[in-house]
Amino acid sequence: MITVIGTGTGTPVPETAVAGAELVVGGRRHLDAVRLPAAAERVVLGPLAPALDTVARYVAENRRVVVLASGDPGFFGIVRALAERFGPERLDVRPGVPSVAAAFARIGLPWEDAVVVSAHGRELRTAVNVCRARPKTAVLTGPGAGPAELGAALEGTGRVLVIASALGDPDRERVERVTPAEAAARDWGGAVSVVLCLDEARALGPARTVAGPPAQPAGWALEESAFAHRDSMITKFEVRALALARLGPRPGDLVWDVGAGSGSVAVECARLGAAAVAVEKTADGAGRIRANAAAHGVDVHVVHGAAPDALAALADDPDAVFIGGGGRELPAIVTACARRARRAVVVAMAALDRVPAARESLTGAGFSCDGVLLQSSRLAPLPGDVTRLAAANPVFLLWGVRRPARTEGVAQ
16 A cells, blocks of 8 residues: 655644554655654655656565655556556545645635646746736746746736745744836745736636636527627627637647637637737727627737737737638738647638648648638528528638657667
């Protein structure tokens, strides 16, 4: 049996819990905080694979193993690796207080509606995009993905960061509220337990029945009437439905809506959990996008400027891009977006003449390309309680998907 004990956030480990252990595995601070049996072998956690190999040797000999970890080791912790290697039936897990729960407790906020994302050993951009999209996020940090790096990426978002360090240590614990810029300017050391990213105006959200991130919206490709727009200058819901399917917005993604108009695509992507940026050249259009985002309770970062030049100010590369305007500049806009998009670019065009140049821009940037001409007719009433079909203007939707990088075969 492998006993896994959570500690480090105010949960002391009784000596009886490790009594009789022949192998004790944990971080140096965990091992130093507990009086261990004199005869027990100690393994300080660094690279995980060698530690698991040592655990495997003791388990094969039916000898007692204790693993010490922070907080709740079943929450983004070592329980996953142990269960995958040895099976959950071999584990006796005794959780402590999770650092996320402790951090929210320190600032007096409930956290059943918080989104928790780990940047420990993972891409920081996923955590950054979740923080941009959600009003209440907890980020588990790691080397190279700490408060300073998170703060630098979140400057200008209006978020507040709560940096919780050494939680549970009566002498070293610190919980500080800072702006992203203040976080970026400091060296936070190695004692950070968790970072909370808050939109303070919405941090105390409504009561929830289901914990975690909000449920996916019940519907998408909303009616045009769900958005403020000018003279029907809005991506129609039939086009938006297929565009969203090809963009594939999801939590952790960053999506650009270029030539956004009303921002309907950006708002829909944000409703599906992605961080969204809307680029719009007109001042009244930028205002409408902000109003539409607020009406739907989502965050959309609005950039007032004309593409492709305005795109240079966007520091982070998007996962997917929707291009809904452009005129004669369309080939240059598609090229600029294709150079930076990680996964997909979707282009809506009313003018068929522009399709070849847009397609060439996508294929030239290494995308596989496909498209469809969308022609739809909607039900419309006629006098006498009868109905006709009213044709909508046809739209050509072109999409490019980035081809995976080719790898050369290696002789065995």
